Amino acid sequence: MPEPDAHPSLERFVELNGPSNGAWGELSSYMVSLLKAWWGDAATEDNEFCFHNLPRIDGDHSHYATMLKMLDGGVKGFFAVGQNPTVGSANARLQCMALSKLDWLVLRDFSETETAAFWHDSPEIESGDVRTEDIGTEVFFMPAAAYTEKDGNFTNTQRLLQWHHKALEPPGDCRSDLHWIYHLGRRIREKLAGSDDPRDRAILDLTWGYPVHGPHDEPDADAVLREIGGRQADGSFVSGYEELEDDGSTACGSWIHAGIYADGVNQSARKRPHTEQNWVATEWGWAWPKNTRLLYNRASADPEGKPWSERKRYVWWDAEEGRWTGLGDNPDFPPDKEPDYEPGRRDRAMAAIRGDAPFVLHPDGLGWIYAPSGLVDGPLPVHYEPQESPFENRLYAQQQNPTRQVFHRPENPYHPTDGETGAAVFPFVLTTYRLTEHHTAGGMSRTVPYLSELQPELFCEISPQLAQERGLEHGGWATIVSARQAIEARVMVTDRVQSLEVQGRTMHVVGVPYHWGRRGLVTGDSANELLPLALDSNVHISEYKVATCDIRPGRRPRGRDRAALVEEYRRRAGVKV
Amino acid sequence: MSAETLAWPGSYGGDAKPRVGFFTDTSICIGCKACEVACKEWNRIPESPQGFTGKSYDNTLDLGANTWRHVAFIEQRVPADADGGASLVEAAERGGLVEREGLATSKEGDGVRWLMSSDVCKHCTEAACLEVCPTGALFRTEFGTVVVQEDVCNGCGYCVSACPFGVLDRREGDGRVWKCTLCYDRLKDDREPACAQACPTNSIQFGEVDELRERAEKRLAKLRGDGQSEARLYLADEEDGIGGAGAFFLLLDEPEVYGLPPDPVDSRRHLGAIWAATGAAAAALGAGLVAAVFGGR
Incomplete structure (x- = not known):
């Protein structure tokens, strides 16, 4: 997210946020496509594709930083969506006390969780440290639909997205998160309709026209996925992030998910059984990016592009065809880049990656143990004792991580x-x-x-x-x-x-x-x-x-x-x- | 061909299906209990909370009217060199880490083994429960499995004492007997039982009994070859006391370790001896009566 002072323009934002080499070298294409997905026709080259509509981040808004600020009275309202911090976050008592400093709290969950009930049933109330009548927080509990009651995707740590279809209507007032977000946005837009205040353009110009269906006007989750998956100017779907452009001709809600709707098909909803395909199983669901099941899989071949082991071969260079090929997984590498390719001095982005360098998200295409950038406390892994330890650090004179x-x-x-x-x-x-x-x-x-x-x-x-x-x-x-x-x-x-x-x-x-x-x-x-x-x-x-x-x-x-x-x-x- | 039973396949004629069952390979059970939950979900079995039992991670304890799959957790101390390999502790000590660096995890060289095993109704070839049932509620299905018909069971409980595994059990407040049906309703729809489908490691394998036994033999040979000398098949032998089971197991130790009877016998096999003993007792009683009636004179 852009910062108010460091990122005065889209160009400057791109410059500061991505290395110029490797897949990140096309950050401007990913950004412009994202802005086009969000603001559609309102996003033009003349207005930097509505870059200035993006909210500016003004500090650390991670969970614990937010809770500490809340504790000091610096946060007015809080949405907890499927989140239960008074059980799940460290120092649960502090979390509970912070919530009591809010003006309002909105919760979305299946049942009244500990966080939802913090104002009338908490360890602090049990012990008499806090009294309900002294808590000023207004709590709104919104019952949520379960995954069986809505369409959508599961994403796991393998990057695999698996679509689930709604099996039944949610009971009573329970609604999907998508329903809640969409209709909240719709109501805000209705309230702002006719406003000529420039700051309201960011909301009024949003592409918010999702079709709805069913008795509760449920938004079409598939339409949201299509927006995420990316389209060309003519409405056809992109098949991968390489097709995204920074001239406003493509729109894509998430560059890593580009291609999830390739060929007009919800690729994540594919459920071909493992018995009908090989073990790579590329037709079960869809993995980001570009349905790649094994990231950086060019590393399964040696620098010349031959499998390191015939028995374990996975992706390799087909010299005759002049292409990377394999057992069926998407070769996570430019498809026709020869193993002995060497970039010229002026090459940038993917063209700057050597033919024997598989780690395409790194500017040098190499795997890193020594990480010179990107980490606050690099460049090498070290051992520190935790904040509270009964032992001294035997490896370094520095007991604890100095950057903690x-x-x-x-x-x-x-x-x-x-x-x-x-x-x-x-x-x-x-x-x-x-x-x-x-x-x-x-x-x-x-x-x-x-x-x-x-x-x-x-x-x-x-x-x-x-x-x-x-x-x-x-x-x-x-x-x-x-x-x-x-x-x-x-x-x-x-x-x-x-x-x-x-x-x-x-x-x-x-x-x-x-x-x-x-x-x-x-x-x-x-x-x-x-x-x-x-x-x-x-x-x-x-x-x-x-x-x-x-x-x-x-x-x-x-x-x-x-x-x-x-x-x-x-x-x-x-x-x- | 898996062992024929009294009612299968003969009485089904052309409607008989191949006999199906479970091969539960406990060597790859990870103790997730997905089988227990899937079974209860599919069969709509009432909850049966027992509280915290302290028996490792097992808070179910045994099979019963409301538990048709039960995962046992057994924590074993094993000598450091058991199974042909040193424990991490031993390996660290051999490496001299203790003396050189003062770094070690040591507990007198012992290692720990955590055995997990998902138990279920055995669907015996010679099923005593079925034979003693006076109402015909228990019957042998066309798949060779043993099922209780809840609309026929009158709750007499004969089967409860007949089962050599303690599987059959009357439901409190209901009185009837409930147990694993091997998901009879799913079998009729060509679907595998809920537990087998839910098992993420294929520890529970469903299939035709003949094929499962072949698979089990191969798996056993592999484990034995890898040095698991205590590995064994349990209830896969047609010569055993119940004529083999439709649901059999690969165990990594003696059955008693898992709470399973080492040598289960179809209780009907004792009928001859029981009748003989009853006859002898009756004769003795009769003689006593005679003596009591006439002896006084």
Whole structure:
């Protein structure tokens, strides 16, 4: 997204945001095609294709940055769409407190999640720290349709898009996200109709004419996919991102998805069985970009274009035909670029990529271990200890990542780390993870009887040694304490969790799945109540996979005694809040 | 040809279909429980929450009227050199990491093995449940499977005690017996059972029993060749106490480890001995009565 000062023009934006070589060298084509998809005929060369209609980003608006700003009263309203941060985000208590500072909160979900109920049912209300009548946030709960109740695509981490067809109408007032966004936009446009305020052009000129159907005027998801997939000026569909132009003759809502509607067919809806095609299965769904199942697959051939191994051959150079060919996957390389191709000095974009350089998104076409650009804390991978660690970093004098984002504030206290006074108060390593039976923060699984009964309660997993050391009984209860909160969990003593010998000391690990909260068929404390905010500077999510904690037998205290227990730990550890 | 049963294929004549069943290859089960959920969804089985059991990740515990697929989780300590390979711990120690670097994960050289296995009704060749059923609610289908007709079952419970695996069970509040039908309704539509379709690793394989047994033998040979000396087929042998099963298993350890009976026998095979014992008891009782009535004089 453009920044207000650094990106005064489309040209400057392109210049600053993509390397001139490799696939990113055509960023201007991707940008102009995107602007044409969004603003259609209103986007012309004379007005920089409506580049100035794009909202300007004025700072870090990642999730945690937004929640911290909210906590300080700097955010008025918040849409949580299928998101449950009071269970799923680190420092759950902080998330809950932040929500109470909003003017309004809109939620879209299948059921009233912990986030939706934060104003009348939260750990803070249970303990008496917060009272409902003191929360000024107005909460709007919008029931959402399930995936079986709407058309659309699943995208997985293989980049594969698999279309699902609506099987039945959503019940009651439940609607799809597409329905909600489309009709919200439609109503805003109706309110603005006739406005001559220039700032309203960005909304009034949008291509918002999606056909609707059915009893609830459901927008046509297929029409949205066609816009994403890209078209030529004559209305025909593009087959890949190379066809996009920066002269306004093509429109494409997402360059990486260019071609998903090639030949006028919803390519992601193809469901040819694996028995009717080879194992590459290119006719099941569609993978971005250009239905490429294995990215950078030119690397499966040696520099001369021959398979590294005949047995494992995948994509190779057919010298006779003068083309890359293979088992059926899209060769992720210019189709007729010879293996010995060498660019000239003036070549740019894809023409600047050598014939033996498969990594076409990098300006040199090579895979990188040494990453000179793109990362805040490169160029090489290193090991740092997490924010809270019981050990010193044996590899570097630098204990923790110096570029990590830390937030020293009363709602987010950190533990002393190895070597600091009080570190022994939180002597164990805490790690959180998922179970197969539950989905993330539980809104889609703790509400389903058949899944809930399979993992009905929050538990912690510990080694037999730790159980012995702390008097913890298998099947009994334990209280796990950090400077943020104290939670309770059933005890699972298991050989799967092993005590570690590190730097001459025995280290015990406490493992806790994170799916539970106060709502749904099966309830329990949230593991994220224990964790602090300490973020990676590149992607602004937790920089750690572990923190430190203490564990003790028995259930946690109720009411104000819970906070008193945490306070006692903070005092003993010398935690400053 | 898989073993003939009393009612299949003979009584079906030309309508008999090839006998189908499950080959559950536990060596590739990942414990996702998708089979349990798919089974309950398709067959509309009531929920059956048991709470937190503490039995590893198994909160289902056993098969029953409301559980027709059950995934067992068994945590085993295994010696470091079991299965021909060293555990990570052993390997690290051999590498001298402990002495040189002070880096090690050690627990007296032990490794841990986590066995997972999806259990189901065995659809026995000699199915005692079916033979003892007085109403004919239990019957052998044209596919060679064993099914309870819920509209005929009167809940007498004879089959419950007859089953050598403890599969049959009466539903609370309903009284009738419910168990795996091998998705009889789906079979009639040429579709595989819900559990087999949902299984992401093909640990549960559905097919014609003869073909499945061949597949199982090949898989066993492969695992044995790879050093899994304890690997074995369970209920694939027609000579066993139930004449082999339509649903059989590849296990990585003894059946008892998985909570399965090591040598199940069709309870009807004991009928002769039972009647003999009953006769002897009756004779003794009669003699006693005679003695009681006449002895006093």
